[in-house]
Amino acid sequence: xxPMRTRQGVPGHPIxxxxxxxxxxLLIMSTRWNLPRILYYQRIPMRIDEYxxxxxLHCAFFSPNMKDVTEMLVYVNHDGTVQDVxxxxxxxxxxxxxxxxxxxxxxxxxxxxYSIYPEDAQVEILPQKVxxxxxxxxxxxxxxxxxxxxxxxxxxxxxxxxxxxxxxxxIKDGELVSSLRKRLCKKLEIQEKEFDKYKLAVVHSGRxxxxxxxxxxxxxxxxxxxxxxxxxxAYASHAFHPSTPWLGxxxxxxxxxxxxxxxxxxxxxxx
Numbered sequence: 001x002x003p004m005r006t007r008q009g010v011p012g013h014p015i016x017x018x019x020x021x022x023x024x025x026l027l028i029m030s031t032r033w034n035l036p037r038i039l040y041y042q043r044i045p046m047r048i049d050e051y052x053x054x055x056x057l058h059c060a061f062f063s064p065n066m067k068d069v070t071e072m073l074v075y076v077n078h079d080g081t082v083q084d085v086x087x088x089x090x091x092x093x094x095x096x097x098x099x100x101x102x103x104x105x106x107x108x109x110x111x112x113x114y115s116i117y118p119e120d121a122q123v124e125i126l127p128q129k130v131x132x133x134x135x136x137x138x139x140x141x142x143x144x145x146x147x148x149x150x151x152x153x154x155x156x157x158x159x160x161x162x163x164x165x166x167x168x169x170x171i172k173d174g175e176l177v178s179s180l181r182k183r184l185c186k187k188l189e190i191q192e193k194e195f196d197k198y199k200l201a202v203v204h205s206g207r208x209x210x211x212x213x214x215x216x217x218x219x220x221x222x223x224x225x226x227x228x229x230x231x232x233x234a235y236a237s238h239a240f241h242p243s244t245p246w247l248g249x250x251x252x253x254x255x256x257x258x259x260x261x262x263x264x265x266x267x268x269x270x271x
Contacts, residue, residue, distance in 0.1 A: 152247035178215035
């Protein structure tokens with residue numbers, strides 16, 4: 001078990017295994033005597049001294065239909081890479097009967113895909129947050145010259161009002177809008193009658209350019225091509241350009257509020 005001090009009502013930094021003080025000493029460290037002192041404990045799959053050489057990442061694996069979520073903790077060396085994260089996650093998923101799959105680590109901000117972390121990125125650049133893991137689907141591998149993998153997100157009325165689970169979608173140059181809508185409907189597993197209420201748009205620089213009502217028109221890949229990237233520092237080199245176009249789905253937000261990940265009910269220890 002790994003004890004952690006509390007800080008502002010949430011778990012703080014872990015207590016080192018070499019700590020030689022008493023439980024009373026830890027409690028006295030709290031300066032807010034009018035508040036209960038809390039120690040958090042986390043069960044870990046290794047010795048504490050080994051744990052202190054690792055970086056712990058909170059991850060959530062999303063199934064291809066984006067409806068099933070598996071929460072997991074991934075442990076890698078502090079000098080490890082994103083590839084180490086993916087390998088550890090693949091082992092955990094295989095142990096759970098998930099089989100062998102190629103994964104990617106995705107950064108999601110405000111219900112929009114912000115970046116895909118390259119496999120050679122150092123874990124030390126990753127922030128403290130819950131990361132999204134997902135499978136790279138067969139149709140997303142070895143894209144043709146007339147295909148482009150683009151981020152997609154749900155919004156209501158305004159592109160800034162994003163919600164739900166964003167995803168990646170393959171855009172095909174010259175494809176009819178009607179065909180694209182059918183593929184989207186199938187991917188999202190939505191009733192066709194309900195999907196008829198969805199409006200599609202290319203969102204660029206915060207503005208939505210809606211697809212015309214004429215579904216016989218063809219999609220142009222040029223509308224989704226990202227602009228030239230400026231030179232970015234290493235910690236931001238994985239991120240999409242802010243002006244990168246994305247596929248927007250405009251419809252009413254019926255997403256239920258989800259509970260926060262990785263929170264458990266506390267227990268009290270009385271003297």
